[in-house]
Amino acid sequence: MRILLAEDDASLGEGIRTALRRAAYAVDWVQDGAAALTAIGDGDIDLVVLDLGLPRMDGIDVIRKVRAAGGNVPILVLSARERASDRTLGLDVGADDYLGKPFDTPELLARVRALLRRSVGRATPTLEAGALSLDPARLTAIWKGHTLDLTRREFALLRLLMEQQGRPLGRETIQQHLYGWDEDVASNAVDVHVHQLRRKLDPGIIRTVRGIGYALGDPSDAAA
Missing domain, CATH: 1.10.10.10 (Winged helix-like DNA-binding domain superfamily/Winged helix DNA-binding domain)
Incomplete structure (x- = not known):
């Protein structure tokens, strides 16, 4: 499975990429919203892990543009924005899940697995x-x-x-x-x-x- 990671924090991004690769996923990592939008449009992506506070284009705008273009790739939002209104906005514009920072890596991987299962219509974990x-x-x-x-x-x-x-x-x-x-x-x-x-x-x-x-x-x- 191929995952696009959009995260501008170099240390956090490297840690997430390493964890996803250890879980046997192929990972492409970009560090700004415009690059994320291009990668989603051009690539065969199974899931997007998306930070909201990205340079060049905010994560919310990335989600809006992807959904407006008819894209249905699952999107897991990562954000340090703690207000309930931010989480609600992210989900309402088309994100499939929302995980606040800081987070535990096992929970991130579990949410990735759940979204991938849902995307192929599979209910069982195995x-x-x-x-x-x-x-x-x-x-x-x-x-x-x-x-x-x-x-x-x-x-x-x-x-x-x-x-x-x-x-x-x-x-x-x-x-x-x-x-x-x-x-x-x-x-x-x-x-x-x-x-x-x-x-x-x-x-x-x-x-x-x-x-x-x-x-x-x-x-x-x-x-x-």
Whole structure:
């Protein structure tokens, strides 16, 4: 999953980006409102973590413009503005959630997970497919009763494929959800991650869709 972080405090932004990446999200970080608006319009973003007090364009104006343009990306507001009227305004102009500063990182990650679940219409906290189970909160994946030893990007890839429920995803789309724009990516990175993940699952769980990319197969068949 790909998250846009818009935060002008360098220390806080670095801390949030690190926490999100450790939770197996791809993160793009901008430090002003105008750059955030451009990134939302141009990028394949799954969720926005947005500070309100941004230079060049206030976070409230960013939300207004995104919603006015028909954008429905989930937006989690972070703000030191403590008045109830500020929280109400943020939600009324189109934010999906509001978290006051200072905040605990576990709560931030929990709210991110909740918004992402809601955005795909999933109520349960875990992803299930046959004998395959994935828990985004604990960063664990279980296959046939055994916990898989996955790297951060292998976990992110498996989560993405399970979220799509068998729909084929192109290599470029997968890459966009595994890497932020400031990270170096080898030309065969997606294929390498798929190869390594296949070695930890049964053959056929991740199937190649000729001319498109990859999709999650039916784990129930392999579990039988």
